[in-house]
Amino acid sequence: MTAPLRIALAGLGTVGSGVIRLINENGAMIAQRAGRPISIVAVSARDRNRDRGVDLSPYKWVDDMDALAAEPDVDCVVEMVGGSDGPALTLARNSLSHGKSFVTANKAMIAHHGMELALLAESKGISLKYEAAVAGGIPVIKGIRDGASANRIERVYGILNGTSNYILTTMEKHGSDFDSVLKDAQNLGYAEADPGFDIDGVDAAHKLAILAALSFGTEVDFDGVEVAGIRGIMSADIGQAKALGYRIRLLGMARMDGGKLFQRVNAYLVPESHPLAHIEGSTNAVVAEGNYSGRLMFQGAGAGDGPTASAVVADIIDIARNDGGTVFSMPADKMVKGGRAESGNRTGRSYIRFVVADKPGVLAEITAAMRDAQVSIESMIQTEKTNEGSVLISMVTHESLERDVTQGLEKLANSSSLQGDPVVMHLLSDED
Numbered sequence: 001m002t003a004p005l006r007i008a009l010a011g012l013g014t015v016g017s018g019v020i021r022l023i024n025e026n027g028a029m030i031a032q033r034a035g036r037p038i039s040i041v042a043v044s045a046r047d048r049n050r051d052r053g054v055d056l057s058p059y060k061w062v063d064d065m066d067a068l069a070a071e072p073d074v075d076c077v078v079e080m081v082g083g084s085d086g087p088a089l090t091l092a093r094n095s096l097s098h099g100k101s102f103v104t105a106n107k108a109m110i111a112h113h114g115m116e117l118a119l120l121a122e123s124k125g126i127s128l129k130y131e132a133a134v135a136g137g138i139p140v141i142k143g144i145r146d147g148a149s150a151n152r153i154e155r156v157y158g159i160l161n162g163t164s165n166y167i168l169t170t171m172e173k174h175g176s177d178f179d180s181v182l183k184d185a186q187n188l189g190y191a192e193a194d195p196g197f198d199i200d201g202v203d204a205a206h207k208l209a210i211l212a213a214l215s216f217g218t219e220v221d222f223d224g225v226e227v228a229g230i231r232g233i234m235s236a237d238i239g240q241a242k243a244l245g246y247r248i249r250l251l252g253m254a255r256m257d258g259g260k261l262f263q264r265v266n267a268y269l270v271p272e273s274h275p276l277a278h279i280e281g282s283t284n285a286v287v288a289e290g291n292y293s294g295r296l297m298f299q300g301a302g303a304g305d306g307p308t309a310s311a312v313v314a315d316i317i318d319i320a321r322n323d324g325g326t327v328f329s330m331p332a333d334k335m336v337k338g339g340r341a342e343s344g345n346r347t348g349r350s351y352i353r354f355v356v357a358d359k360p361g362v363l364a365e366i367t368a369a370m371r372d373a374q375v376s377i378e379s380m381i382q383t384e385k386t387n388e389g390s391v392l393i394s395m396v397t398h399e400s401l402e403r404d405v406t407q408g409l410e411k412l413a414n415s416s417s418l419q420g421d422p423v424v425m426h427l428l429s430d431e432d
């Protein structure tokens with residue numbers, strides 16, 4: 001057997017301690033598969049005295065995480081700290097500059113700085129790997145970069161945030177409202193005390209921007225993702241969707257549209273016949289549609305110490321095997337700027353829900369605004385009064401331009417009948 005791959009771990013929290021446990025437990029088998037052992041030589045975190053449930057005594061402790069980049073006995077640095085900028089980014093830049101391969105679980109950093117880091121890694125001829133950054137334990141980066149590499153990917157989309165999916169599917173199961181499910185999820189540790197990144201769609205947008213770059217050969221463009229979360233969704237919406245044969249899921253959706261990149265995170269009505277409608281709880285699922293492979297679906301745990309460690313160590317094994325390759329699916333200096341497709345030009349059916357005052361003429365006001373904007377309504381339901389005495393009106397449009405729907409809603413923006421902003425969700429179809 002050849003010399004071990006010597007790795008340094010930065011960050012010993014959920015993911016970092018999972019990586020140590022996995023390497024300790026499966027090390028002998030991994031050495032056989034990789035052709036050489038993986039040897040942890042140095043570790044770093046903030047608090048040296050914290051009990052992490054793993055024995056750190058065999059490893060050199062380094063107080064200043066950034067010093068790992070220059071450690072002479074280290075071949076590969078593994079970053080499990082987090083944050084798009086700050087110490088994680090400094091460590092990535094310095095490790096690659098020192099010629100060390102780099103593995104990260106950090107979606108925010110790859111979404112914001114992936115191009116810069118990929119160019120740096122490729123200019124040095126070393127690996128930068130990030131399987132754990134998208135959908136945790138699911139090998140979707142490898143699946144698209146390697147397994148589907150012969151295909152033109154038509155679109156890539158999926159359930160990319162476990163917390164949001166847990167909330168939506170719990171609301172679906174128990175008919176409970178958003179706030180109480182979020183509070184329960186926080187008490188159970190499924191949602192962060194500050195859940196914004198998850199429920200406002202930002203975390204899913206990080207992952208979507210990475211998947212889009214990988215799928216279409218376009219530069220990572222996080223700022224080009226249209227992002228909306230799930231805070232506004234009521235249990236009545238879930239009931240209406242069900243009555244129409246749909247389930248509500250927060251999806252990341254990306255495709256090329258007239259040569260430009262379309263990227264969106266939003267709640268969609270997913271037909272019950274689609275496999276994504278059956279993804280429950282905190283599970284993630286990614287669909288990639290290749291022009292020869294057809295629909296591929298990758299499903300599994302999107303977070304947690306075990307699944308995420310599994311993805312991190314798979315990257316480390318690739319490096320031990322010298323299975324290099326490009327960071328994305330083509331050399332970073334050949335990736336193109338995608339440009340941004342205008343969502344207003346897209347056509348589709350939309351679900352729109354209003355909360356309105358219980359007074360005569362409101363329905364007529366809404367239908368007139370939609371008619372004036374050239375949006376034709378396929379169905380419309382007025383539900384019972386809420387506790388506050390308001391009425392919910394839900395409608396589904398026929399195929400319409402999204403720009404026209406927006407225009408219809410703008411006509412209603414100053415209406416005294418509306419209580420709060422309407423919620424708009426698209427119905428997932430083959431054309432999205």
Ligand SMILES: NC(=O)c1ccc[n+]([C@@H]2O[C@H](COP(=O)([O-])OP(=O)(O)OC[C@H]3O[C@@H](n4cnc5c(N)ncnc54)[C@H](OP(=O)(O)O)[C@@H]3O)[C@@H](O)[C@H]2O)c1
Binds near residue numbers: 011012046136305308
């Ligand atoms: N958790 C998941 O299921 C999951 C799934 C996929 C991807 N990820 C990604 O994996 C990364 C790590 O997540 P995590 O859940 O493991 O986070 P975590 O439990 O909060 O652990 C973060 C670790 O980083 C250390 N750290 C923070 N700032 C540091 C600094 N300035 N210098 C040195 N060490 C520092 C912390 O040290 P102390 O322990 O001493 O405070 C801690 O050990 C993030 O990028 C996250 O997005 C996580």
